Amino acid sequence: MRLDKTRVIAKREYLSRVRSKAFWATTVLLPLFMAAMFVGPVLIISRSTSHLDAVLVDGTGVLGPGIAERLSTRGPGVGALAEVELEVVASAVDPEAQRAALDRRLLDEEIDAWIWLDREGLAAGRAEYHARSVSNTLTQEQIEEAISTEVQKLRLTEAGFDPEVVEPLLEPIGLRTLKVSEEGSRAEAGEAGFFLAYGLFFMLYVVLLLWGQQVLQGVLEEKSSRVVEVIVSSARPFELMLGKLVGIGAAALTQFGLWIATAVALTAPALVSALGALPEDVGLPRLTPVQALAVVVFFLLGFFVYASMFAAVGACFNNAQEAQQLSFLPTAFIILPIFFLFPVINDSGGTLAVVTSLVPPLTPILMPLRIAVEMPPFWQVGLAVVLTGLFVYFMVRLCGRIYRVGILMYGKKPTVREIWRWVRYA
Amino acid sequence: MQPSLELIDVRKAYGDFVAVGGVSMVVPPGTIFGLLGPNGAGKTTTIRMILDIIAPDSGEVRLFGRPRRPEDLERIGYLPEERGLYRKMTVVEHLAFLGELHGLGPKDATARAERWLERLELADRAKAKVEELSKGMQQKIQLAGTVLHEPEVVILDEPFSGLDPINQGLFKDVLAEFKAEGRTILFSTHVMEQAEKLCDHICLISRGRAILEGELAEIKRRLGGNSYRVVADGDPAAWARIGEVPGVEAVVPGEGEARILLAPEAEGPAVLRELTGLLAVREFRSREPDLEEIFIKAVRDAA
Numbered sequence: 001m002r003l004d005k006t007r008v009i010a011k012r013e014y015l016s017r018v019r020s021k022a023f024w025a026t027t028v029l030l031p032l033f034m035a036a037m038f039v040g041p042v043l044i045i046s047r048s049t050s051h052l053d054a055v056l057v058d059g060t061g062v063l064g065p066g067i068a069e070r071l072s073t074r075g076p077g078v079g080a081l082a083e084v085e086l087e088v089v090a091s092a093v094d095p096e097a098q099r100a101a102l103d104r105r106l107l108d109e110e111i112d113a114w115i116w117l118d119r120e121g122l123a124a125g126r127a128e129y130h131a132r133s134v135s136n137t138l139t140q141e142q143i144e145e146a147i148s149t150e151v152q153k154l155r156l157t158e159a160g161f162d163p164e165v166v167e168p169l170l171e172p173i174g175l176r177t178l179k180v181s182e183e184g185s186r187a188e189a190g191e192a193g194f195f196l197a198y199g200l201f202f203m204l205y206v207v208l209l210l211w212g213q214q215v216l217q218g219v220l221e222e223k224s225s226r227v228v229e230v231i232v233s234s235a236r237p238f239e240l241m242l243g244k245l246v247g248i249g250a251a252a253l254t255q256f257g258l259w260i261a262t263a264v265a266l267t268a269p270a271l272v273s274a275l276g277a278l279p280e281d282v283g284l285p286r287l288t289p290v291q292a293l294a295v296v297v298f299f300l301l302g303f304f305v306y307a308s309m310f311a312a313v314g315a316c317f318n319n320a321q322e323a324q325q326l327s328f329l330p331t332a333f334i335i336l337p338i339f340f341l342f343p344v345i346n347d348s349g350g351t352l353a354v355v356t357s358l359v360p361p362l363t364p365i366l367m368p369l370r371i372a373v374e375m376p377p378f379w380q381v382g383l384a385v386v387l388t389g390l391f392v393y394f395m396v397r398l399c400g401r402i403y404r405v406g407i408l409m410y411g412k413k414p415t416v417r418e419i420w421r422w423v424r425y426a
Numbered sequence: 427m428q429p430s431l432e433l434i435d436v437r438k439a440y441g442d443f444v445a446v447g448g449v450s451m452v453v454p455p456g457t458i459f460g461l462l463g464p465n466g467a468g469k470t471t472t473i474r475m476i477l478d479i480i481a482p483d484s485g486e487v488r489l490f491g492r493p494r495r496p497e498d499l500e501r502i503g504y505l506p507e508e509r510g511l512y513r514k515m516t517v518v519e520h521l522a523f524l525g526e527l528h529g530l531g532p533k534d535a536t537a538r539a540e541r542w543l544e545r546l547e548l549a550d551r552a553k554a555k556v557e558e559l560s561k562g563m564q565q566k567i568q569l570a571g572t573v574l575h576e577p578e579v580v581i582l583d584e585p586f587s588g589l590d591p592i593n594q595g596l597f598k599d600v601l602a603e604f605k606a607e608g609r610t611i612l613f614s615t616h617v618m619e620q621a622e623k624l625c626d627h628i629c630l631i632s633r634g635r636a637i638l639e640g641e642l643a644e645i646k647r648r649l650g651g652n653s654y655r656v657v658a659d660g661d662p663a664a665w666a667r668i669g670e671v672p673g674v675e676a677v678v679p680g681e682g683e684a685r686i687l688l689a690p691e692a693e694g695p696a697v698l699r700e701l702t703g704l705l706a707v708r709e710f711r712s713r714e715p716d717l718e719e720i721f722i723k724a725v726r727d728a729a
Binding site: 002005009011012221232233234408 | 478479496508512513524527571
């Protein structure tokens with residue numbers, strides 16, 4: 001191993017990438033794209049107010065106006081998703097005819113829904129919601145809540161309580177989420193924490209995949225342009241591979257580091273409060289510098305695990321089409337953690353999360369995910385680093401053997417058995 | 427003087443296929459050494475073993491009079507048969523990169539790259555990307571990259587294959603200049619005429635074995651005392667049988683003619699009499715043997 005050779009090769013790989021326009025375009029555009037992907041739908045849902053024309057058949061004779069008012073005052077605003085305009089009617093003598101008439105109006109698209117509320121239902125704790133589509137669950141919840149509150153008020157009043165006293169007692173409770181860590185407690189919106197973890201996960205996933213592919217392409221380019229033999233006449237194939245991994249890894253780290261630094265800066269308490277974008281008690285999730293560092297370490301480990309596999313695959317084949325067959329292998333290792341995404345976010349200290357985040361091929365993506373949700377015990381993080389470090393050593397050695405033979409093989413596509421023989425030769 | 431390069435019974439097999447089955451040779455310093463043999467003889471494998479690109483199964487590679495050390499490779503310039511450049515790099519950066527890879531400092535490497543570009547009349551293309559250059563220009567860059575670090579030994583694998591005539595001339599000039607500067611040049615070729623014009627020493631390889639090695643002039647003296655050119659009319663079957671004539675050791679067939687190499691004890695007139703029994707001989711003339719005849723004879727003797 002001569003480090004100077006590896007350094008010269010790494011320098012070339014790094015500069016040729018960092019100087020390219022594509023690098024900076026990706027660095028700027030990818031986060032914007034991802035932000036648009038995650039924030040976009042949320043914004044659209046929270047901003048868009050659907051309008052619902054509904055008829056409430058009030059068999060109780062008393063609840064209708066209260067419900068209508070509750071729904072209309074909640075109007076468009078925070079938490080309200082639909083503007084519900086409620087027309088309150090009394091129940092007719094012939095309920096079947098009334099129901100049929102309402103169904104007709106519904107089907108003629110005169111109204112969007114009709115709600116049936118009567119004493120019988122009230123006793124059973126049930127109201128009916130009829131609509132052409134019943135998949136607007138958020139709006140239904142809104143209606144349900146309004147009816148429930150009015151019904152509770154009615155029940156209490158009928159039990160002898162003063163309506164004036166009851167009203168304020170029925171005010172609903174919202175959960176104010178506080179995240180507790182060694183640094184103390186602070187308010188953090190639950191959704192925001194989820195999105196941070198989720199966003200980090202996808203960033204890792206995308207970056208590892210993209211940069212792994214870069215390694216694959218780089219090796220294939222060296223082979224197809226035949227430049228590789230000039231290089232290996234003065235650097236050993238292993239030095240070349242390591243130089244490539246280090247150089248491309250450094251470029252990947254530059255990009256990832258810029259993003260993480262931006263994330264740390266944007267979520268720093270000072271900046272968030274300066275922007276005053278959010279109410280004081282709803283904090284954005286914070287990525288602390290310690291967490292960021294841990295994430296970067298696992299990112300690097302992950303890069304070496306996957307990139308060495310991509311390098312070995314690239315070395316075996318002559319072009320991208322041929323390489324496609326086997327490049328599913330490293331890709332699969334990157335994709336596999338997706339299956340554990342939700343369990344790990346939901347219960348980041350649970351057995352499943354702990355075990356999967358300690359399995360080396362999964363660690364580079366799952367451990368940062370856990371770190372973003374809740375800092376795991378130190379011994380787990382340390383063990384993960386050691387295990388993955390050993391795995392990296394093993395993979396780089398194994399792939400180095402394949403690479404060494406593969407890069408000088410032209411022509412025929414090797415079979416898996418032949419590749420295995422290369423490993424044993426070395 | 428210590429030989430620049432020495433191979434001692436070097437062997438390499440891939441499974442059952444023997445690529446190099448025992449090659450020994452000594453390359454004296456300051457010479458142009460030709461590694462000759464038909465395609466598939468094992469020339470490239472031999473060269474790759476010299477450069478430590480592949481490890482021999484057995485045998486030894488000695489450089490500069492002692493067992494090869496990793497740092498020796500910085501004193502060698504290598505132009506492989508399969509060659510290429512990074513397409514997206516600029517010319518001057520690419521050359522500097524190759525220089526640095528051979529142990530030059532970044533500034534030194536860039537300065538030398540610029541000097542070579544001047545010399546190759548490519549200075550105006552220094553900032554161009556490799557992919558923007560013509561094939562001929564890329565070949566020049568490749569040569570410059572091989573010798574930028576002023577290696578003591580230059581190894582070229584089939585250097586003239588695929589070169590346009592202008593670059594062939596350039597390459598020959600550079601080789602001659604290097605020889606004048608006292609550098610050692612080893613190149614492989616399957617074209618005997620090229621080797622004959624350029625080499626001082628040769629090593630003939632056939633089926634993975636070195637079958638003849640030494641100074642070219644001496645080899646010619648030793649093996650080529652008895653060479654004739656035959657011009658004659660006759661059917662192909664008759665031509666094919668001239669190798670069976672007693673005293674004939676090698677035949678290089680041509681169009682209506684052949685060059686033949688006789689055994690040292692064979693008499694020209696006796697062979698001519700035999701030949702006239704087969705063909706209507708119009709010309710039978712003694713001549714200096716060429717490498718191709720010697721090669722064919724050597725292959726036959728080795729078999």
